Structures are given as C-alpha cells and as structure tokens.
Amino acid sequence: MVSNIYSLPTLTIPQPLERGTTTITHVINHKTPMQFHGLAIKWGESVWDSWKDNHDWVTKTLQTI
Secondary structure: OOOOHHHOOOOOOOOOOOOOOOOHHHHHOOOOHHHHHHHHHHHHHHHHHHOHHHHHHHHHHHHHO
8 A cells, every 4th residue: 555645656557448439529519418428428438448458457556555
C-alpha cells in the first residue's frame, strides 16, 4: 500500500485496441434531455467495453498500490 500520493509508481497504461462506437461527440450533439441521458449511458458502456481487455490489468495494478 502506498503511504502518500507522492510515492505512487509511474504506470504504463496499455491502450485499448479500438475506441468505443459511441463517443463524447455523440453525447454533446444530443437534441433532447432524454436523448442526452440515453447517449451518456451508451457512451459509458462503450468506453467500458473498449477497455475490456485491460480490466484484469487495472484490477491487479490497483491491488499493488
């Protein structure tokens, strides 16, 4: 466990191979509040899915700091 934020290790984060199909641009270009809500959820799911190959790496890394 890290004792303070200044002693955190430098991380090399593996980038996802592909970006999600829904981007923040889709969310920004919404037409109605209901559309904004739906697109924000879809964007979050898209980001989560694009990082799926790295979920184990993130879990293991967080356990070490």
